[in-house]
Each structure stands twice: as C-alpha cells, then as structure tokens.
Amino acid sequence: MDKVKALGQWVVSRLVHFWLPLAITGSLLGVAVTVTAILLYKQQITVQIANLPVREQGKVTAKRVGLLSPGEHLQIIGQKNKWYHVRREDESTGWVASWLVERKKPLAKVTPLSETTIALDAGHGGSDTGALSNQDQYEKDYTLALARRVKTQLEKRGARVIMIRNQDVLVPLAQIPQQAEAKHADLFLSFHFDSAPEKNSASGYTTYYYHQENGSKELANAVNQALQSRLPNQMHNKGIAFGDYLVLRDNDLPAILLENGYINSDKDFKRIKTSQYQEQIARAIPLGLDHYLSQQMP
Template sequence: MLNNAWKKFIHVSKTNWIIRTIVAILIIILFTISLIRFLSIPKVESQNLNIRKNPSPYAKVIGNVERGQSLHVIKKNKNTGWWKIKINNQKGWVASWLINKEKYNAKNSDNIAETTIVLDPGHGGSDAGTLSAEDDKMEKVYTLKTALKVYHELQNLNANVLLTRDSDKYVPLANRAYLSYASKANLFISFHFNSSNGMYNANGYQVFKYHKNADTFANIIDKKFENLPMENRKVDFGNYYVLRNNTQPAVLLEMGFMDNTHDFKLIKSDAYQQKIASDVRMAVQEYFKD
C-alpha cells in the first residue's frame, strides 16, 4: 500500500506540483498573518483600567478592563494616546499609556493618571534664552533641567507627560503650541527664567496666563510657589506665543532672574529645581482633585 502511495506521489504532474506548492505557500502566509495578529493583540497588564464614553479623563466611566484581558482595538489616536476598544460587546475608550503599568489600578486611583500634560522647556539649540550676569550661563540649560525634574514627578503619578524638547535643540514656538493642541493636553506648562535687561535689580518668580481657561491652575500653582525663597511677583497676563496660540489651559513660569545674583544662585541649584518640580506636582494634584 505504501509503495503504491509513493508511486502516485512521485508521479504527480508538474502542473499539480505547482498548484500544490502555491496552495501550501498561501496557507503558510495566512497562518503567519493570523499568528502575528494574535500575538499583537494588546493584553492589559495593569490591575484595572477605566473604559470611558469619550477619550477624556472627564468623560463618564462606562466599564472596566481587568488584568489579563485582551483588547480588541478599533481605533488608535496616535496624538492623544487614547484607544477606542471593544470588549464584551461594549465599546469605549482607554488611556493606552496605562495598559502596561502593572501597579496601576483605576479603582483606587485619581484621574490624574488619565490626563495629558505638556511640559515646555523654554528656548533650546540656537536659542539660548537670556544670560546670567556674567553672560556665561544660558537660560536654556536650566529650563530643560527643571522641566525634566517635573517630568519625573508627574510620571510617578502615571500621567501621560509630553516634552516639547528633551535635549538641547531648537523647537519653533508654533510646534510647541501645536503639540498641546494635537495631544488635547489637559495642561501646558512652559518653563523660563527672567531677565531685567542689564539692570540687575529685579528678582522673584511669576506665573503668566493668557486665556481664561488657565485662571484656575495659574492661581493654584502661584499659591504652591509661596514656599520658594524668592519674591512672588503674582499671577499676570502674559501675551506670549505659546499661551496666546494655545487652545488648552496653559501657563508660563518665570522662576527667577538669570541676571540677579541671589536668584541665579538658586536657579542653578538642583535643590531649587527640585523644589519647583515638587510644587508643580502638588499643584497638578490639587487641580485634578476629584
């Protein structure tokens, strides 16, 4: 019997061989595609995720996804990070940046984790910003150092934190404002240090805002900064591009004067930068408090 089967096999026509080969290749391709799709289905590694009616931390919670469940992703918004999913015949939105955070549990967390915050270290690259009194230290260095400390503070709250720059590079003002718009940021915070244009007699920190939607956060963060060893120059209107052309709640922080000896001693210190970062984190927590 085996002998007859072998004879039939080796005497198959060339045409049939080609057909069988093509069919086999197609089967392998289809199997590979199915396997890739199966392996690429995201699984929830956090303890629990909210499903919201709309892609916003303020939207109604309509369900939850537990650890180990697979997500059928219908749509991904690469700008905001929100994914539209379907699970158990229910459609809704989840904050994708929380999927792999193993310790995150929506049931006992505040909604800060589902917010997007854009941090804007002022200047950079060919734009040095203002200079210290000796003209040897550049503002751009300290705006980045400070913003990175804030970044780590907010990352610890599981928020989706975006930086307009994370290195010494030039970023046009329009790009900074656009990132805030495209990501639908819940907050935009721009970091700067001031100058008295050679007078050397001005000092202190100040919070600027432009649109009404920034009033609440501007007042909260100004209050948190009262523990800083600097004069409080109070909240004021600031006609700056990154505020004026920003649709999201946006503030610009001037955290001391580069050309003031007292202020600059603080500005260049890690301790002062970390104090700013801690105060910003507390202000964010208060702003998003349920």
C-alpha cells in the same frame, strides 16, 4: 512498455493538473491563517496595572464607565490620539490611555494626571540663550534642567510627557504650540526665568496665562497655589498674571508660562541654580495639575 510509460506520463500530468494547484492553495491558506492569527494576536493586550479607568471617550475628562484589573485581556478595535478603543472580555467597550494599558512598571495610584498628556516647553535653547545671570549663566540651561525634573515627577505618576526640546536646540516659537497640539497634548507648560532691566531690582516667581475660556487661567491658579505651598520660604510669590506670549496666545490647549524667579537677581539666582529649588518646583507642579484636573472631571 510504451503503454506503461504513457500511463505514467498521464498520471503525472493529472497530478500536476489537479494536485499541485490544490497543494499551492493549501499552502497559501495556511499562510493566510497564520498571518491572521498574528494580526489578531497583535490586537490583543493584557492589562498590567490595577484600577485602570475605562472611559466613554478617548480623553481624561470623559465619563468613567469601568475599571480594569491586572491580567484582564483586551481587544484593540481602534485608536485615536494615543487612546485605545477596546473591547473587554464581557463584550463591553470603552477607551483607555494607551501608555497606561501598555505600562509594565507598577504605579502606586492611577489618577486623572496619569491619563493626561502634558507638553513641557523648556524656554529658549540653541542660539537663543535667553536671559543671563549676573555670573553670565544662560537661562536656556536652567529651563531645560527644570523641565527634565518635572518630566521625571510627572512620569512617576503615570502621565505621558512630551518634551518640546530635550537638548540644547532652538525650536522656532511658532512651532512650539503646534508641536504640542500635533502630539495630542492635553496641557501645556512653558518654563522660564525672568530678567529685570536692572540687576538685582526684582525678585519672585509669576505664573502667566493668556486665554480664559479654555481653562488656562484656572490651570495657572492651581499650579501657582501648589508652588506657594511648596516654596513658602524660598521666594516671593507674585501670583498669576495675563501674559501676551506667543506660546500661550497661539495655543488652543490650557497653557501657562512659569517665570520661576529672576535670573539676574543674586538673591533669586542663588536658589535657581540649586537642585533643591528645582526639585521643589518639580514636585509642586503635579500637585497643581492634579487639583486642576479634579475640577475638570465630570
């Protein structure tokens, strides 16, 4: 009996010594395989929209090297500045805008604007009310309302939009261009409404730029012309002008500031406060951006 018991203990000890580590190793290997499969799956993505460009580099102005079709599977092999570096099913590689390759909502047409990240600055905010209308209405409220409308129109066209502020808060001036650059914006637009030293002494809209060498002047021209095409009878176009504003001066991006009428002009404010006028501006801006980007494409 003692021999049988001893034999049983020896068998158990051998099982513990050899098979238990083997079982643990097998379990760990199974977990590793599962985790690897999950990670590889997460690095796969399926294209949802048609005619999505593949570019040589991760930027809208880079050379186009292909077009993606809905249902095509991509492997993400890297990412930078919200662009994915991908490998296609034919083993070719390139860069695609992450927000477009992940987009599920249909897009009528993919244009360079769709691949662009745009920072929108609704002027003033919080304790900085901006200028006052003759009826004591704050500029900060109208700049935010306009910026939100522009955001809607840009996103309809597939663009990635960054709102410097999307509520009634004060963003320090120095941080405004910094935020745009930190979030990898391609273009910067700041919205304002002008004010004259004397009430009802000025009228019209102006588009300002500061830098010339980085495309800001060309951007101002394109947007101003688009506004003129959409606002022919609404308000006087004062054209483009050099503007020494911090949000333009300290900005490395193509950047413009739009004064969309004089808030302390009864004539201008009658239009400024209407949703129709704001919507006309919001629909004109994508046209101007499209024209500007078409000039920048290789």
